[in-house]
Amino acid sequence: MSNAPSSADLLDRSLAAVWHPCTQMKHHETLPLVPVARGEGPWLYDPQGRRYLDAISSWWVNLFGHCNPRINAALRDQLESLEHVMLAGFTHEPAVRLAERLSALTGGALGHCFYASDGASATEIALKMSHHYWRNLGQPEKTVFLCLEGGYHGETLGALSVTDVAIFRDAYAPLTRNVRTVPTPDARRAAAGESAADVARRAAQGLAAVLEAEQGRVAALIVEPLVQCATGFAMHDPEYLRLARQLCDRHGVHLICDEIAVGFGRTGSFFAHEQAGTRPDFLCLSKGISGGYLPLSAVLTTDRVYDAFYDDAGSRAFLHSHSYTGNPLACRAALATLDIFEADDVLAANRARADLLTRCLAPVATHPRIRHFRHRGMIWAFDVADAAPDFARRFFVQALERELLLRPIGNTVYLMPPYVLDEPLCRFLAERVFHTLENIV
Numbered sequence: 001m002s003n004a005p006s007s008a009d010l011l012d013r014s015l016a017a018v019w020h021p022c023t024q025m026k027h028h029e030t031l032p033l034v035p036v037a038r039g040e041g042p043w044l045y046d047p048q049g050r051r052y053l054d055a056i057s058s059w060w061v062n063l064f065g066h067c068n069p070r071i072n073a074a075l076r077d078q079l080e081s082l083e084h085v086m087l088a089g090f091t092h093e094p095a096v097r098l099a100e101r102l103s104a105l106t107g108g109a110l111g112h113c114f115y116a117s118d119g120a121s122a123t124e125i126a127l128k129m130s131h132h133y134w135r136n137l138g139q140p141e142k143t144v145f146l147c148l149e150g151g152y153h154g155e156t157l158g159a160l161s162v163t164d165v166a167i168f169r170d171a172y173a174p175l176t177r178n179v180r181t182v183p184t185p186d187a188r189r190a191a192a193g194e195s196a197a198d199v200a201r202r203a204a205q206g207l208a209a210v211l212e213a214e215q216g217r218v219a220a221l222i223v224e225p226l227v228q229c230a231t232g233f234a235m236h237d238p239e240y241l242r243l244a245r246q247l248c249d250r251h252g253v254h255l256i257c258d259e260i261a262v263g264f265g266r267t268g269s270f271f272a273h274e275q276a277g278t279r280p281d282f283l284c285l286s287k288g289i290s291g292g293y294l295p296l297s298a299v300l301t302t303d304r305v306y307d308a309f310y311d312d313a314g315s316r317a318f319l320h321s322h323s324y325t326g327n328p329l330a331c332r333a334a335l336a337t338l339d340i341f342e343a344d345d346v347l348a349a350n351r352a353r354a355d356l357l358t359r360c361l362a363p364v365a366t367h368p369r370i371r372h373f374r375h376r377g378m379i380w381a382f383d384v385a386d387a388a389p390d391f392a393r394r395f396f397v398q399a400l401e402r403e404l405l406l407r408p409i410g411n412t413v414y415l416m417p418p419y420v421l422d423e424p425l426c427r428f429l430a431e432r433v434f435h436t437l438e439n440i441v
C-alpha cells in the first residue's frame with residue numbers, strides 16, 4: 001500500500017496521457033476519473049480500498065466476476081504453453097476447441113467460426129461476408145444493409161453505418177452509406193391496448209415495405225435480438241425475430257444477429273435468438289465471450305455461406321484478417337467461461353437470481369418517477385421521468401457514493417450485473433438503486 005502512487009497523481013497522469021473512450025475529456029474538470037486498483041468478484045476497489053459493485057459488468061463484458069479464480073487458472077496454464085500465433089496457415093487447440101463448442105451451442109446450425117478481436121470488427125466481418133457471399137453467387141448488386149431504428153453495432157465505419165444512435169453517428173454520417181433504417185419493435189411504442197407482440201408485428205410490416213422497395217438490392221438485415229442495449233435498453237418481443245427471419249427468407253436477404261451484448265446467457269437463454277425458435281445466417285459474438293477478460297469476437301455462420309467461398313479462386317475467399325485473430329489466451333478465457341456455464345448450470349442459477357433481484361426491485365418498479373420498468377434475463381432497465389439533461393452523469397456520481405457502478409444512458413437506468421450476485425448482494429443493489437433514485441433531482 002505504502003509505495004502505491006497516490007490516486008490524485010494517477011488521475012493527473014491519466015488525464016495528461018490517456019484519451020479516454022466515449023468521453024468529453026473537458027467534463028473531467030469537474031467529474032473525477034475513478035481509479036481502480038483491483039477487482040474481486042462483483043467488486044472493484046480503488047487504491048484506498050473504496051469499493052464499487054460493478055452492476056453493469058464493466059460495459060457488459062464481465063460474466064463471472066473480476067479475477068475469477070477458474071478463468072485465472074486457465075489463463076496461467078495457457079501462458080506457459082502458447083501466448084499467440086498467427087491463425088492464417090496455423091492452428092491451435094484453443095481456437096479449434098472454442099469453434100467446436102460455439103457451433104455445438106447453435107445445435108450445429110452455425111458450424112463455421114471466424115475470429116476477430118472486438119465487437120465492431122465482428123460486425124464488419126458479418127457485413128463484408130454477407131455482401132461477398134452474394135457477389136460470389138453472381139449478385140454483386142446486393143450492397144444495401146438494413147438496420148433497426150436505434151440499433152447499435154459498434155463504432156468503426158462499417159459498424160457505424162448500421163448504427164442509428166445519434167451521439168455516435170452524427171459527426172460521421174457523411175462517411176457512412178448504403179444503409180436503410182427500419183422501424184424498431186421497441187415495446188415502449190405500444191399504443192393503448194397494444195401488446196409487445198403487436199408492436200413487433202407493426203415493425204415487421206415496416207421491414208416488409210422496405211424489402212419490397214429495395215427489391216434485389218439488400219444483402220442483410222442486422223438486428224440486436226430482444227434488447228437494443230446502447231440506445232437505452234429498448235426491449236422487444238421475440239415475435240419480431242420470427243417475422244424478420246421469414247421476411248429475410250422470402251426476399252433472399254441474410255439475417256445477422258448481433259449478440260455481442262445479449263449472448264452468453266444475458267437474456268435468459270444462452271443465445272437470445274433461441275427465444276424466437278430460429279437461427280440467423282450470421283451470429284456476432286464478443287463482450288461476455290471471454291468472461292470479460294480479453295478482447296475476442298467471433299462470427300458464426302452456416303455451411304451454405306461457407307461453401308460459397310470454398311473455391312480454387314483466391315478472389316472468392318474471405319480475405320479478411322486481424323493480427324490477433326484467434327488469440328490463444330483469449331480463446332482459453334472463453335473456454336474457461338463455457339466450462340463455468342456447464343459446471344454451474346448458470347442459466348438455471350440465473351433464473352433464480354433474476355427472480356430474486358426482480359422481487360427486490362419492486363419498490364423501484366413502482367416508484368412514481370419510473371416509467372417502463374422492464375426486465376429480460378439478467379438485464380433490468382427503467383426510464384426516469386422529468387430527468388434533467390445531465391441526469392446520467394449525476395446519477396452515476398450519486399450511485400458511486402453508494403458503492404454502485406451504474407452508468408445510465410440518457411434518462412434510462414439499467415442493471416446488467418455479473419452472474420455472481422448472491423441474495424445479500426441482490427438486496428444491497430436494489431436498496432441502493434432505490435436510495436439513489438430517491439435522492440436525485
Ligand SMILES: *Cc1c(COP(=O)(O)O)cnc(C)c1O
Pocket residue numbers: 118119120121123152153154155224229230258259260261262286287
Ligand atoms: C458493444 C457492442 C458492439 C461493439 O463492440 P466493441 O467491442 O465495443 O467494438 C456491437 N454491437 C453491440 C450490440 C454492442 O453492444
